[in-house]
Amino acid sequence: MNLKQYFIYLAVMAVVTYLLRAVPFVLLKSKLKSPFWRSFLAYVPYTVLAAMTVPAIFYSTDSKLSGACALVAAVVASLFGAGLVGVAAVACVTVLGVDGIMLLL
Amino acid sequence: MKFTKGVKDGLPIGIGYFAVSFSFGIAGSKFLTWPLVTLISMTNVTSAGQFAGLQIMADAAGTFVEMAIATFFINLRYSLMAISLSQKVAPSFGTGKRLLLAMGITDEIYAVSMIQKEPVTPIYFLGLFTLPYAGWSLGTLTGAVCGEILPAIVTNALGVALYGMFIAIVVPQMKVHKPTMIAVAIAIACSLAFKFVPALSGVTVGFAIIICALIASLIGAALFPIKDDESLDAKNEAGEAK
Numbered sequence: 001m002n003l004k005q006y007f008i009y010l011a012v013m014a015v016v017t018y019l020l021r022a023v024p025f026v027l028l029k030s031k032l033k034s035p036f037w038r039s040f041l042a043y044v045p046y047t048v049l050a051a052m053t054v055p056a057i058f059y060s061t062d063s064k065l066s067g068a069c070a071l072v073a074a075v076v077a078s079l080f081g082a083g084l085v086g087v088a089a090v091a092c093v094t095v096l097g098v099d100g101i102m103l104l105l
Numbered sequence: 106m107k108f109t110k111g112v113k114d115g116l117p118i119g120i121g122y123f124a125v126s127f128s129f130g131i132a133g134s135k136f137l138t139w140p141l142v143t144l145i146s147m148t149n150v151t152s153a154g155q156f157a158g159l160q161i162m163a164d165a166a167g168t169f170v171e172m173a174i175a176t177f178f179i180n181l182r183y184s185l186m187a188i189s190l191s192q193k194v195a196p197s198f199g200t201g202k203r204l205l206l207a208m209g210i211t212d213e214i215y216a217v218s219m220i221q222k223e224p225v226t227p228i229y230f231l232g233l234f235t236l237p238y239a240g241w242s243l244g245t246l247t248g249a250v251c252g253e254i255l256p257a258i259v260t261n262a263l264g265v266a267l268y269g270m271f272i273a274i275v276v277p278q279m280k281v282h283k284p285t286m287i288a289v290a291i292a293i294a295c296s297l298a299f300k301f302v303p304a305l306s307g308v309t310v311g312f313a314i315i316i317c318a319l320i321a322s323l324i325g326a327a328l329f330p331i332k333d334d335e336s337l338d339a340k341n342e343a344g345e346a347k
Binding site (some may be wrong): 006013015018020025026032040041043044047051052056058060074089092095096100 | 117118120121124135137141144145147148149150151153154155156161162163169172173176177180181182183184185186187188189190191192198203204207208210211212213214215216219253258259262263264265266268269270271272273274275276277279280285288289291292293295296297300301313314318319321322323325326327329330331334346
């Protein structure tokens with residue numbers, strides 16, 4: 001890949017991503033009246049994030065085991081009231097610990 | 106809804122982004138110089154989309170059309186979030202401000218915006234976007250410069266921070282709102298099906314996420330409609346007290 005190709009790739013990525021965000025945001029000026037669609041949109045963030053996390057977390061580390069442990073540890077930490085950074089830190093430390101033990105075994 | 110409150114609410118996201126984009130910087134440094142890797146983060150501000158884009162750039166056979174299609178499907182969820190966020194913003198959020206700040210619609214910034222009790226103002230949203238943008242750009246820069254100094258075991262561990270943050274957003278809501286738990290369970294079951302059912306395995310990851318979120322949210326809305334904003338806001342009081 002040369003520099004010219006890089007900048008075309010970059011422009012394609014950036015423009016497509018921007019339009020996906022800006023077009024619906026600008027076009028929808030009024031509040032939706034329908035309780036069904038309002039409920040639908042209320043569920044979207046949670047279902048999107050859940051679908052992004054499982055099963056991807058199992059494949060994001062060296063072994064499925066460390067990914068699975070990170071998932072469990074993060075859910076437990078969150079249930080005990082840890083915030084965004086706390087839960088993320090617990091997940092990181094868990095992966096480091098499990099992958100570290102696996103390396104030693 | 107002040108700028109400073111936005112900055113404060115954005116701090117944990119910024120720290121998390123620094124860690125995640127650090128691993129993006131490391132991945133990119135394998136075949137791009139650090140200014141080029143950093144520029145991707147500064148112009149995109151996406152996680153999964155950038156990682157996929159990097160793979161396409163690295164692949165000699167990757168075409169510009171493929172880049173456009175992959176970016177479109179992986180990032181289509183931002184359109185869903187933009188629609189949802191448009192219902193939550195204050196009337197002062199005019200067209201010009203929407204065009205300028207649309208770039209700030211990311212998974213976490215969107216999620217934090219949605220759990221606010223008041224309508225989201227442009228100045229609050231700008232504050233909320235500031236530290237995550239700085240964290241995302243500087244994390245990429247640091248990761249790309251550090252390159253291969255850190256061993257894979259450390260970068261793998263840092264990479265999981267992204268999912269930790271997602272879990273931290275979803276779990277508290279599931280705890281207090283049973284229908285959300287059911288909707289999330291449907292989304293996960295659907296997501297697993299795309300991964301493990303052979304007939305569905307041809308669907309790209311980005312498209313699978315959209316289908317899963319649509320199915321789960323439609324079922325949630327059909328079976329458990331939310332009467333008013335109160336029922337969904339009540340859940341986040343603990344989160345907001347932080």
